[in-house]
Amino acid sequence: MNQLILQQGASKELVHFPHILEFAHKKNNTIQLNSFSSNVTDCICLYYILEGKFTWIIDLQEHTLYPGDFAMVLPGQRIGGQSSILNIGALFWIKIATEDSGKLLLGKWSGLTKKEKISVNQILLVNKEQHVLKLKEAHLLLHNLQAELQNEEVGFYTRANQLLDELFILISRQLIRQNNSRRDFPQTFLKLEQTLRQNLAHQWTVEEMATLIGMGTTAFTEKVKNYSGFSPLNYLINIRIAEATKLLKRNEANVTDIALNTGFYSSQHFSTTFKKLTGYTPTEFRKNKTPDQ
Amino acid sequence: MNCIIIIEMGTAAVKVFAFDLSGNLISSSKGHYPTFHEQTDHSEQDPEQMFITMLYILKNLLIEKIYPKKYTVSCICFGSSMHSLLAVDKDGIPLGNAITWADNRGKKEAAELKASALGEEIYKATGTPIHPMSSLIKIAWMKNNDPAKFGLAKKFMPIKSYIIQQLTGSCVIDYSIASAMGLMNIHNLTWDQAALDFAGITPEELPALHPVFYSGVALKKEYQRVLKLLPTVKILIGSSDGCLATLGAGVWDNGMATITIEDSGAFRIIGDKIIEDSKQQIFNYLLTEKHIITGGPTSNGGVIFNWFTKQFGDFPKAFDIDESMEMLIQEAEGVEVGSGGLIFLPFLHGERAPIWNPNARGCYFGVNIRHERKHFIRATIEGILYEMYSIGRTLEKHRDIKGLSINGNFASIPFCTQIIADIFNKPVSTLSHGDSIGRGAFLLSATEMGIYPSLEEASKTVTMHQTYYPKAENHEIYAQYFKVFESLITKVADEFDIISDLQQRYS
Structure with a gap:
């Protein structure tokens, strides 16, 4: 040989x-x-x-x-x-x-x-x-x-x-x-979510997410919508805002760093998205974090 | 036109329903949030993600579905799954994730308390069986195993209280959710001192107790604005999924009980008295101080058939488990009643009622050379339903039950509904409306608003869709196999502990 x-x-x-x-x-x-x-x-x-x-x-x-x-x-x-x-x-x-x-x-x-x-x-x-x-x-x-x-x-x-x-x-x-067993969507989706969370600052696209679990973009989008109630990108925004909420409450990093670390393009983009959903700008939210009673 | 919004914080997803004042469903929407299992026995959820998901879904439903139809929201009512626990610090900031009902980390604390006289006393006072599911055991676990977090914790609350506090600023809890924490004295409607002492906390560390009809909280301005709600919108703190599902199941009549089987399941009745059970096999949760929901939960409902399908089903389409399940059920329909003598103990998740043993495990018994996959499919389904029957029989010791109503996606599969009727030998009815938790919350809200004079009258508006009658010849077969099912559980009781111990050690 x-x-x-x-x-x-x-x-x-x-x-x-x-x-x-x-x-x-x-x-x-x-x-x-x-x-x-x-x-x-x-x-x-x-x-x-x-x-x-x-x-x-x-x-x-x-x-x-x-x-x-x-x-x-x-x-x-x-x-x-x-x-x-x-x-x-x-x-x-x-x-x-x-x-x-x-x-x-x-x-x-x-x-x-x-x-x-x-x-x-x-x-x-x-x-x-x-x-x-x-x-x-x-x-x-x-x-x-x-x-x-x-x-x-x-x-x-x-x-x-x-x-x-x-x-x-x-x-x-x-x-x-x-x-991915291709049998267990909840398990596969949970793994995907953990991957997204590990690198939230990355500008994930639907194609990338779909590829990670071996599905075509169209089938993936439909499956995610059906399972989670959100489109893949909206689900991602959801995770981003939830993660940002935690960081705002912790009061350690400044708002711009939080914005970039959780995957928003800028503090402006973060502020607009955050306010649209919660009614507070990130800065107002931080001041207000203490519950009333 | 006015409408009522129901927000139900379920185990896997938040569901938001909009009803008009006559009880017609205008629209509904759901948003999923994940459960994390960082360690064996652990089961946690992110409270911020749950809140943001709820807000997102609620806002989209209002703006896309409700406002365009010219509806005004007059009331928002909350429901949620039971037993969850979140610790927050002095600023109200969550100390880590919320722990769900399915978390078993407090196995040791629960076993010790259950074996003591104090355990019996607490069970009698609180109505909650001593089990790792309860908030009581979770707090005790934290005190013993995570003293740093326990020390920082200023308040302990279920996820529903956290969600309401984010929206309103008030830290409140309703009798239903509170009575499932294992910390509330259901006889005198206060936090129970013996339970508090065991958990190592004071009443100040818990939310303020209120009846389910309490509406003394108001939405923060920011949320009013972003959700475009009037300042007058009534916030009703509402009840728990179990109590609401029972209210929405139309079983107010004394001779009726309801079976819910989703991933997990429960057998429940409603009455005006707490039912004492010397064996501590059943729960008593409060819908109101006069209306007690008594029953038993199983951890092994549809989730077990789900497991079977994932392992042994065919998946012609990737990830399409619904289709795979349908195919399996079709196969099971061709098998004789009793699966040719193959019997399945479904305790893959340990079990709650009636044996309350986190170490219980699954088992196929009676396998012979002629058994094929189809027998295993049917045996799996029958095993899940035998278990529901054994819970039902525990309740039947206290109440004469003539008929059943069923709900939940597993129990509502016609094949399963018929087996339930045959095993129980009772007529089983399905409900005309879909979600009995949403329906129950609507009935609760509508009663508070004066649309119905009482919960009883409200419950009577629930109509049955279809009734499945038992076949006597099938019941006779099931009754004989059930005897084997029941005695097997007792006979392998020691082996449950041994195998669960070995599993923990070597895997």
């Missing part, structure tokens, strides 16, 4: 692909000390197991991976073999550079639309604790990617990047499938 380790800077195959830092198809026959010591990564590392059994520590958690398993490690996360060794077996791995100091996971190389890139970004980040997936489809994909990199046939640049895009789409869809 063909073993292959390509490295950026050393392998001519990667000259056209500055974003691919490493591509490997490795068969490991011996156990060597420090063959896989623990490291915090600064790129996206993806692993696919072909043969054997690998025990790794990813972000302090022990995972045992078998053939068909796929592991994903994002910038800032730590990975290494148990006792710093790489077990016997065969695997693919690929390391991909990110842009905008790690904030943009899929760089300029990707052919996804801007919206799709944001969605994939969002999905990977929200599920970043989930390192291991079952992803048998990745096998053929990585095999083909290897062929494109090695053979450099006509169109190889486009094909290789398309395969990478396909891989990220596959990962995103699998993450959504594994996390």
Whole structure:
């Protein structure tokens, strides 16, 4: 079987692909000390197991991976073999550079639309604790990617990047499938709400929300309306005002900070929205917070 | 034209109803809020989110549906689910989330109190069974387990009092909600000293007690303005979901009882006397000082069928659980009465009445090689309804019940309604109007406004839609299986504790 380790800077195959830092198809026959010591990564590392059994520590958690398993490690996360060794077996791995100091996971190389890139970004980040997936489809994909990199046939640049895009789409869809049973809407909606609350300052769009739970925008909007009584954006405004109310009562942050932290464009936007619903401007509300009796 | 607005703070959502003065529903709307389970046994809701959701829904209903039809709001009346608890600091600011009725964190406090003579005394005085659901146990838990928060807390109140306080500035509570806190003496209508001592609080730390007809509070100007309401709009503090559903169920007649099954459920009767139960199996909550709602709640209603559907149903359309449930029910209809001898104990959430055991667990019994999925579907439904029957039988020791009215989305499924009739061997009627809590709150408001001379007269306006009659041959089969159901529960009582302990330890 063909073993292959390509490295950026050393392998001519990667000259056209500055974003691919490493591509490997490795068969490991011996156990060597420090063959896989623990490291915090600064790129996206993806692993696919072909043969054997690998025990790794990813972000302090022990995972045992078998053939068909796929592991994903994002910038800032730590990975290494148990006792710093790489077990016997065969695997693919690929390391991909990110842009905008790690904030943009899929760089300029990707052919996804801007919206799709944001969605994939969002999905990977929200599920970043989930390192291991079952992803048998990745096998053929990585095999083909290897062929494109090695053979450099006509169109190889486009094909290789398309395969990478396909891989990220596959990962995103699998993450959504594994996390949402597609049976339990209340549970799925609660998880979505928690994701929204964790980053309330972000200007969430309906597309992003729908994508996070793997639904189309139209079906999602209808389902949310039916379940919650609100359109997705109104439900979000509801959470924003409730959260802002709490912060106003606590009397710590100033009104502008509260506005921006809870996702309003400006203190003016916050003030108008807040007054329209409660009859108070945020400042009046803060003065008035003490109940009368 | 005048109208009455009902605001019902339910477990999963706020519902707002608008009725004209003749009791016709003009419009209604609902807004969902989430329940958070940060730890096993914990069940909490965000009071600010509940308030904002309520305000949002109320405002939109008024402006989009009510004002365009030229209605003027003359009265706003409140209902809410029971047993919730919120602690607020000296400035009235919530100390964390509100704890819901479904929260079981006070299991230990409840078990200890229940085993004591003091527990019996408090049960008799307050009418609330000693159980983690009650506000009494929740406060005691906080005193023992979160002393920092307990120390900062200036007032303890149910979510409904908090909502009314935000709108009016007054901290008040009605007899219905208060009597479900486990802290109110239902005989003399004051906070009960023994219960207060156990919780470690004083009456000043609770809202002011008032009858359900109390309307001595007024909307703050800002809310009058933003909701475009007149300063004269009457704010009626109202009652609890359980009491209102009973009022709205048309069962004032002595021989009638009502069954509600939504996610959870209850069997209730109404009367002019508190019913003492030496086994502490039933509750007595006050609609008014003269009208007592007596009954028993189950934690395992439609939520259990929901669980079954999620685990074992087919989902041809993603997230469409209603369709999946319909398909399962269709399958169950083809199974013989009694599910071919498959019996289900539905205690996935522990159980309240009549066994009051948070450690109770579910069980399928009698499985044989010929049983298919369809038998499990039917057994699950029958198990939920056997449990309702066992609550009903507890009440029947005190009252002769000739007929039932049912409400709630699970009990109202025709297949379930017929099984209820067969198991109970009594005629079961469905109500002409949809939501009996909303209806009950309308009847309460209309009585206060003088439209009806009394609650009794108001309740008589409730009409039945359809009556399901029991089939004697089915009842005979159910009666035999029910005996097994009942004795199973007693026989595995020790194992409930053991398995629940193991589950807590290893999962």
